[in-house]
Amino acid sequence: MKFRNFKTVPKMIFGRGSFEQLDDVLAEERKQADDYVVFAVDHVHKDRPLRERIPALEQDMIIWVDTTDEPKTTYVDQLTEEVKAFGKGRNPVSVVGLGGGATLDMAKAISLMLTNEGGSAKYQGWDLIKNPAVHHVGIPTLSGTGAEASRTTVLTGPDKKLGMNSDYTVFDQIIMDPDLLQGVPTDQWFYTGMDCYIHNIEALNGTYINEFARAFGEKSLDLCYEVFLEDHPDADEKLMMASYMGGQSIAYSQVGACHALSYGLSYVLGYHHGIGNCIVMDVLDDFYPEGVKIFREMMKKHNITLPKGITKGMSEEDMDKMIKVASGLAPLWENVYGADWQTHVTPELLRSLYEKM
Template identity: 30%
Template sequence: MEQPIVTAYDFNAPRQIIAGGGTFGKLPELVIGLKGTHVLIVTDGYLLEQGLVREAISSLSEAGIKSVVFHRISPDPTMDSVLEGLALLRQHSCDAIVALGGGSPIDAAKAISVLATNDGPLTRYAGYHLIPNPGLPLIAVPTTAGTGSEATRVAVITDELRQVKMMLFDNALLPDIAVVDYRLSMTMPPQLTAYVGVDTLTHGLEAYVSKKRNPFSDPIALSCIGLVGQHLLRAYTCPTDEAAREGMAIAACQGGLAFSNSSVCLVHGMSRPLGAVYHLAHGLSNAILLPAVTRFSVAGCEARYATAARTMGVVAPELTDVEAADALVYALEAMNRQLNVPRLRDCVGVSWATFEQSVSKMAADALASGSPQNNPVVPTTTEIEQLYLTCW
C-alpha cells in the first residue's frame, strides 16, 4: 500500500447518514430522536415556494413538533443572514435545526447552530478547530447533489465587509444526521445539475490528490470520482433518470466525507475569492477552474491523477500514468463543454475592469486560505494570477 503523506489521521462523519428515495419522510422521527420540540427550518427563497418546505412543516406538526422557517439565505450565505437566522431561532426558543437545500442553507444552518451555543462574533471561529462547544442538534437534508455539506465539518460564510469567504472547520459543524434522498434533487435544472456535479467531482479529486490524503479518505474519494464519471452527464441530459440522480446524490455525500477528512486544494482556494468578488455560485467557479488547475497540478501527483482518470472511465487502460494524467485534463475540458460551463469572462456580473483590479487580491486571498498548500504543486501568488487569467 502507498505510504500516506499524513501519518496520523482520524475520520469524522455525521453520527447517522440515511440514504435512499423517500427517506425525507423520516424527518419527524429523526427530530424526535434528537429530542427536538421546536425546529428552525433553514432554507432559501426558491425552496420556500416549492412544496417541500410545506411538506416538512406539515409532517413535523403531525408529530407534535413546532417549526419556524428562515429562508433569507443567498447563494453565498453572509454573516448578516446567519445573525438574522440566529435571532429568529432565539425568538422562538428553537432547540433543533433542519437545513433543507443546497450548500448555502446547510452552511448557514451550521453557523447558526454553533452561534446558538458559543459567543460571537462568527469571525473568531474562522480557521481550524476553534469552536469550543457543540452546536444545537442539526439535521441536514440536501436538495442538490453537489456540495456534500451534509457530511462535512466545514462551513463557508461570506464576510461582506472584507470581501472574503471565511472557512470554518471544526467537528462542531458536523450535522448530527444527514438525510440523502435523491428524489429531492430531481427538480434541479440542468445547469445547476452541471455546476454542483462538477463541484462533487472537484471534492473527490482534490481529496484524492491532497497532501492530507489518507487510507480512510482515499476509497471514498475514488468512489465519488467513479460515480460522477458514470452518472453526471446522464443526470444533466436526462433529469428524470432516477439511477443517475441517485448516483450523483451518493457521490456528493461521498465527496463531502472525503474532503472533510482529507482536504481540498488549489481549486477551492481560488474558487472562494471568485465567489466573494463576483458572487458566482460555488459550483460554477469550481467548474471554471478545475481543468486549468488540474493541468497545473498533474506533475506533482501523476499516478493519482492517472488513477482518477481510469476510475472516471475517460482514458484507455493501456495508457501510461503520464499519458492518463494528461488525458484527464482534456477529459475535464470536454466535460465542461458538454455541460455548457462558461468561461469566467462569460459569467453574469464579471467584467475585465473589475477582474484586472481584483486579480492580485484574489490570488493573495486564495493563497492565504491555506487550501493551496495541500495541492500536489504549491503555487506562488504570481502563478495563481496566471491561472485566473487562463480561465478568463
Template identity: 45%
Template sequence: MHKNFKGIEKTVFGRGSFSQLGEIIAPHRSENNGYMVFIVDNYFKGKELEGRLPVQPEDTVYFIDVDPHEPTTEQIDILRDEILASKGLPSGIIGIGGGAIMDIAKCVSLMVTNEGSSTLYQGLNLIKKPGIYHVGVPTISGTGAEVSMTAVLTGPEKKLGLKCEWTVFNQVVLDPELIATVPRDWWFYVGMDTYIHCIESENGQFNNAYSHAYAEQSMKLCRDIYLGENSGQTAENDDKLMVASLMGGLSLTYSEVGICHAISYGLSKILGMRHCYSNCIAFNHLADYYPEGVAEFKQMVAQHNITLPQGLSKDWTDEQITAMAHVSYKLDHMWNHAVGYDWQEKVTIADIEAIFRRL
C-alpha cells in the same frame, strides 16, 4: 498528527425517505426550549415540499434566499440573535436545501450556543461549546456540505469555514426525489464540485488509502452520471449523484482540496460568484496542475453542452485581481496539500494573479 474526525451520527437514504423526517426528529423535541427551527431554501416556499414539512405549532420556519450570495457571517449572526430573542434555545435546527442552506444550518446550530460574532470562529477548532442537534436534508447534490465538518462563511476579512467536529450533522436525510427539480446547468455545476473535490483530494500530499477509496468510488459514479452510456439527469443518476456527493465530501475531509478551491474562494469573496460555478470556471483553466482531470472535465462539459464563459478577466480591474489573489494566497492548507509545505517558495502572489488573468 493524523486526522481524527467525527462522522454523521445517522444517515437515511432512499426515495421517499423525506417522509420519515417527522419521526426522526420527534425524540429530540423535548430538548432545550421544546421547538424546532426549519431553515429552508426559499425556492420551496409555496411549493409542494412546504406542505410536507413536519412542522408543529411551536416550531419556526425560515425561508432563506441564497441566490446569488453565499452565506455570510453577518447573516448568521442576525439569524442567531433573532432565534434566541424569539423563543430561546431551540431543540434542533433542520436545514433543507442546497449547500448554502446546509452550511447556514450547521453554523446556526453552533452559534446559538457560542457567544459573539461568527467571525471569531472562522478557522479550525475555534468553536468553544458544542452546538445543538441539527439535521441536513439536501435538495441538491454535489457540494458535500451534508457530510463536511466545514460550514463555509464569507466574512468582512475572509471566506473561511467554521470547522470542528461539532459542525457535522447529527442526522442526514438523503432522498433522491428531492433533487429531481434542479435546473440542468446547476445539476452539472454541483456535480462537478464533487468531481473536483476528488481530483484535488487525490492530487496532493495528504492523499491516503482512506481518502482514495472514497474518491475512487465517487469519481466512478461521476463518470457514469456525466460520461456513461446512460449519462444525463435521470432518476437512476440522481441516486448515484447523492452517493457520489457524500463520498466526495468524505474524501476531501480525510485529505484536502487544492488549487481550484483556492482560486474559487477568491472569485466568491471578491466577485460574489457562487462556489460550484466558480469551481468550474477555475478548473477549466488548471490543466497544468490537473491535466487528466481537466481533460476529462472538458469531455463532460462538451457532452452536456455546457457553456463556460471565457475571457472574464478582461473586465476585472488590477485591484480586483490582486484582491482575489490575496484571498487565495491565505489558504495555506490548500496550497500545502497541492504544492507542498514549501509552497511559498514556489508560488507567489504574482503567480496566483496570473492564474486569475487566464480566466
C-alpha cells in the same frame, strides 16, 4: 506522528421517500410539549410542493434562507438573532437544513452560533468553536457540495472567505432522499455536481492523499463518471452517494488549487461556489491535466457554456484582494505542492491564472 481523529455524521437515512421519516427523527428530540424546531429552507422551495411536506408543528420556526448570494457571516448572525428572539431565551431542540450546500452551511452555522457567542466571523478557521452546537439535521435537495458530510460551513466574512471547520459543525443526522433532486435546472445540477467531481480530482492528486481518502475518492469519482458521462438511469442516487463519499474523502485529505482560487473569485466577484469552481477548473490544465480534459468532455455533453473574460478590466485593488484570499489558504496549497508550497504560490502565478478566466 499524530493522526487525525475525525468525526463523521453519526446517523443517516438513505433512500427514495426517506424524507417522510424526518418527523420521526425530530420526535426523538422533542422532550416537552413546547419544544420547537427551526427549519432553515432554501427560499427556492417557498413556492414548490416541498413546502407543504415540511413537518413543522405550530410552535416551530421556518426560515426561508436567501441563497441569492454565497453565505455571509453577517447573514448567519442576523438569522441567529432572529432565532434567539423567536425562542425568547430557549434554543430549539434541532435546526434542520433543507436545500443545497449554501442552505446546509447556513443551518450548521446557526446551530453553532446559538451556543457560541461573539459572531460567526470570529470562528472562521480551524477548530475555533468552543461549545457543541444545537442538534442539527442536514437534508440535501441538490447534490455535489458534500456539505452533508463535511466538518465545515463555508462563509464569506468581512475580510476572507473561510469555513468554520470543527467537529461540532458535523451534522448529527442526515437524510439523503434522491426524490428531492427532481426538477433541478440542468446548469445548477451540473455546477453543483462538479463540486463533487473537483473535490475528488484535488484529493486524489494531492500530497495529503492516503488510503482512507483514496477509497472514498475513487468510488465517488467512478460514480461521477456514471452520472455525467453515461447518463445512468439511477443518476440521482449515484450523485447523492458521490457527494457524500466525496465529502468523506476530503475530510481525511484536502481540496486543492481549484478551491483556493475559487474562494478568491467568490469573495470578490460573488460567484456561487459551484460555477466558481467550474470557471477555475477550466484554466488548471497544468495542475490536473487529465481531470480538466474529462471535465471539458462533461461540459460538452451537457451543453454547458462558462462565462469568459470575467477578470478583464478588473481593478488592481480587486485583483490583489483575490490573490490575498487565494494565497491565504495554506492547507489547500500544501496539498498541491507539499511543505514548501510558499515557494510556488507567488502573486505572479495567481494573477496569471486569474487573468485566464
